[in-house]
Amino acid sequence: MEKQNHIFDDLFIFEMANSHQGSVEHGIDIIHAMGKIARKHNIKAAVKLQYRNLDTFIHPDYKDRTDVNHIPRFMSTRLTYDQFTQLVDAVREEGMITMVTPFDEDSVGWCMDQGVDIIKVASCSALDWPFLTEVARTQKPIIISTGGKTLSDIDKLYNFFTHKGCEFAFLHCVAEYPAPMERLQLDFIDRMNRRYPEVTIGYSGHEDPDDNTVPMLAVAKGARILERHVGLPTETITLNSYSMNPEQADRWVQAAVNAKSMCTTKKENDKYVSQEEIDSLNSLMRGVYLNKNIKAGEEIHREDVFFAMPCHDKQMNSGEFIEGIIASKDYKVNEELHEKRKVTQISQVRSVIHDAKGMLYEAGIALGEDFEVELSHHFGMQHFRQIGAIIISIINREYCKKLLIVLPGQKHPIHAHKVKEETFQLLYGDLLVNIEGKERYMKPGDIQTVLRGEKHSFTSTKGAIFEEVSTTHVKSDSYYEDPRISKLDPIERKTILRRW
Template identity: 45%
Template sequence: MFDKLFVLEMANNHMGDVEHGINIVRQFGKVCRKFDFQFAFKFQYRQLDTFIHPVYKGRKDIKYVARFEETRLSEQQFLEIKKEMDANGFMAVCTPFDEPSVDLVEKHGYDIIKVASCSFTDWPLLERVAATDKPVILSTAGAQLHDIDNVMAFMEHRKKTFALMHCVGEYPTAKEHYELNQIDFFRKRYPEAVIGYSTHEDPDNYAAVQIAIGKGASILERHVGLKTEKYDVNQYSSRPDQAEKWLSSARDAFTMCGVSGIRRDITGKEADDLKGLQRGVFASTDIRPGDRITSSNVFYAIPNLAGQVLTNDLSKYTLFTAKTHVPVGKPVMSGDVECKNIRGKVFEIVAKLRDIVLESRVALPPKIELELSHQYGLEKIDRFGANIINCINREYCKKIIIMLPGQENPSHSHKKKEETFQILHGSLILNIDGVETEHKHGEIVVVERGVKHSFRSDSGAIFEEVSTTHYKDDSYYDDVQIMENKNRKTEITFWSDWFLKPVK
C-alpha cells in the first residue's frame, strides 16, 4: 500500500469552493496519469462548530480561526470533491483533527488516515484513530524523540499498519532546515517501519524529493493547489506544472536508485568491459600435477585468455590443484586445474571453535591467524587434525591450539623445535614416545626435540604451546601419506569478534 505512494495534500486550497476543489482534482489527475506511481489525494476534516472555542468564533485576527472559517465546506460538499477524486483513480486519505472527524472518515470510506504533526501526541485523537480499521500515516514535525518512540510503541501494541513521515513544520521550509538525514535516522531506529517524507519546501525545488528517495523514503507528500483569476497559491503548494516536474524528478530518482533489497543484475557489457581489465594467472615455475596453485608458483598479468584462471577466482576459500603440467610463462587454464571450494567446511569448523572458545573464556588476540592442520584432508579434519592460532614466532614461539571433541593430531616429531604445552581448558590426552597420559587445566608438559608425540581430546581442549622458533618444514610424521601431502594446511585470518556472534 505504501510503496511509491505520492500523497497530494489539498488542505484548505479548495478555498471553500466546491467547483475549485473539483478542478484541482481534475487538473492533477491529468498530471498523475503520466506516471506509474500510486497516488492519493488528501483532505482535512475539522468539525468547526466544536473545534473552535465558542469565544473565538468569527475572530479575523486569529490566523487559523479565520482561515478555517473562510474555507469551510459541508459534509456534502466534501463528498462531491471526493467523488471526483474517486473518479480520477486516487486513493482517499484524510487528516481528522478531532474525534467526530474520525467518525466522518469512517463513514465516507477513506482508505488511509493521516495524523498531522500538530496531533502527533494528541492521545485522545490517537486512541480514536487506532480504534479504526484504517492504515495510518503519522507526520513527526516538532516531535521529540521520546514522543516518537512512544507513538511507535502505541501503534505497534495496537497492531496498526502505519508509516512514519519525516516532516518539518515550517511553511515554507528553508533549505537549511530540510534535515533529510532524519530519513536515515528513522530507518535505522525503526527498521520495521515504512518511512516517508512530507514536504513544505519551495515548489520549484526538485532536488529534495530525489534525495529523499535516495535515502529510502517510500511515501512522498506535498501540498498542491491551482492558481486562477480568483485564487492564488501559497508559497509551499505546487501548481500542476510544478507537480509534473516534481514527479519527473522522483521518477528519475527511482530510475537512478535502481532495485532495492536485492543485488542488481550485471549487464553483459559491464561484465565484458571489466573482464578485459582482470589479470590472468600464469606459471612462474614449472607446475607439476598435484601442485597447489599458490603465489609462489604463479604470477598475474593482462591480457587474460578465454578460459584462463583469473586472480578474481583466487579466493582463500578456493583451492586450485594442478591436474596437468603447466610450463613456465604459460597461462593456467581452467582445464589444467581441479577447483575445490572449502568455504562451507571452514565456516562449519569456525562455528565449532566458537562454541568451545566461548565456553572456555580463554582470551584470544584481536586478530586471529588460524591454521587448520588437516593431515588427511580438510574433509577429515573432524577426526584428524588440529586448529592452531599462531600468536608470535621469533626466537621463541607461541601458539594456542584448539582440539575439537574427538579430534586427534597424528604422531610426529620436530628436529629443531622444543615445545612446552600448558592446558588452558578441558582435557588433553598426550602420547609421548608411546606413553599415554591425560592432562587437565593448568598442567604443563615438555616435549623435547626429536621425541615422537601425538595428542587428542575426547571432550575438547585448548592448550598453549610455547616453544623455540617454529620452522615450516620441521614436522616429521610417522605416516608417509601425511608427509607426501603438500596441501595439509589451510590458513585464514579473521577478527576475534567472530567468536562473539553467530558465524555465517
C-alpha cells in the same frame, strides 16, 4: 514483526493547498489535474483533504475574530459535509486513494461515514490524545506526521498505535512553511527505519517546489511515502511558496520515480551485477602466465607465474591463483594458465563464514571476542548450504546461550534432546520451526520453547539469526531421526572454529 506490503508503500500524497480556496469546483479541478499525473506515471496516489467541524472546533467567541492566526482562513474556506463528499467521490472517480486529515472527533466520524481509505494525523494533532484515541478506534490505516516531535514523542506515538492494534505509518516532516534546506534533517529517515523496522516511513515536504533533489534524497534514505501540497493557480489564485502547481508536481513525481529506479536492487536481498559490468571489469583484469616451462603433474608456485593483461576467456585470473595448484598439462614459458581453481573444504568453510558474518553485520549483532563457532554439516560441507546450521556458543554454564545462523534456503534436520530444554527467540530474518509435526512461522521477536524429547527442525527462506537460551549444553545430546546422521560420529558432522 515484518514491515507489511500495504497501501502505504510507494504512495504519493497530493495535499490540497489552502483547502482548495473553499471551492468545490476548484477542488475538483485540482483532483483532475493530479489524476492525470498519477496515470501518466502509473503511481499509487492519494488526494488529501482537511476536515474540521468549525461549529465546535473554534471557540464561539473567536469565530468572527480576524486577529487570530488561521481562523479567518478556516472560516472563509468552510465546506459542508455534502460538499466534502463530492470531493471524495471525485477522487475515487479518478482512481486514486481517498485520504483526509481530520482535526477533531466529529470530522473523524465524517471520514468513517464517507468510507475514506486513509486517515492522516497532522503534526499539530500528534499528541492530542483524546483525538488520537478516536482515530485509533476507526482501525483505518493511519499516517502520522512527526513535524516538531522529538524522538521520545514519536516513541509514544509508536507504542500508542501499536497497543491499539492499528496499521500506521510515520512521515518525517519539518513543520516550517517553507522549510529551509539546512533544517530538513533527511538522515532522520534512516533512524526511523532502524528504530521502527515494521513501520513504513515517509517524508512530507515543504521545501522549494522547484527543488527535486529533496524527494530523490528522501527516497534514497528509505522514504516509501512522499507528500506535497499541490494547487492550481488561476488569474485570481496564487499558490504559496511551498505548494506545487501541476507542472511542478509532475516533475516531483518523475524525480522520485527516477530515484526509486536508481536505488532499487534488481534481485531481492542481493546486488544485481549485469553481464556488461562483468565484461567491463574482466577487460581490465590480469591473467596468470607462466614464466618457465612446467610439466603436467608439477605444482605451480608463485615464483613460477606472472600476472599481466589481457586475461583471456577461460584463463585463470590473478585473483583465482592459489599456491601449489597442480598442472593438468605441459605449459611453456609465457603461456596463459588454464587450470580451474578446485573447490576445497577450506574454501567452502570460508565462503560460509563470510556470509554468516555479513548477516550478523546487517542485523547489527555484535559477538565480542569470547565464543566458539560450530559448523553443523550433517551431510558434509559440500551440502552445507542445503542442510546444516552455524551454531555460536557464547555461554555454557548451568544455563547456556547460543546464536544460530540459518543461511537462506538452509534446513536443520529433525532431532531431539534428552537432557537439554531450549527456547528460541528470532532476532533477524524469517524462521519456520517444526515441533512434533506442527509448523510455526516465526517473526523477529517471537519466542518458541522446545521441551526435552520434542522432535524439532527449522528452516529459513531468506536467512535467520536466532538466540537459543537453554539448560546446560551436553555433548552428544542431539538425537537425529535420519539414521544416516545418527550413525555418524559427531566429529564427522561438525567443524569447530575457535576464531573466525
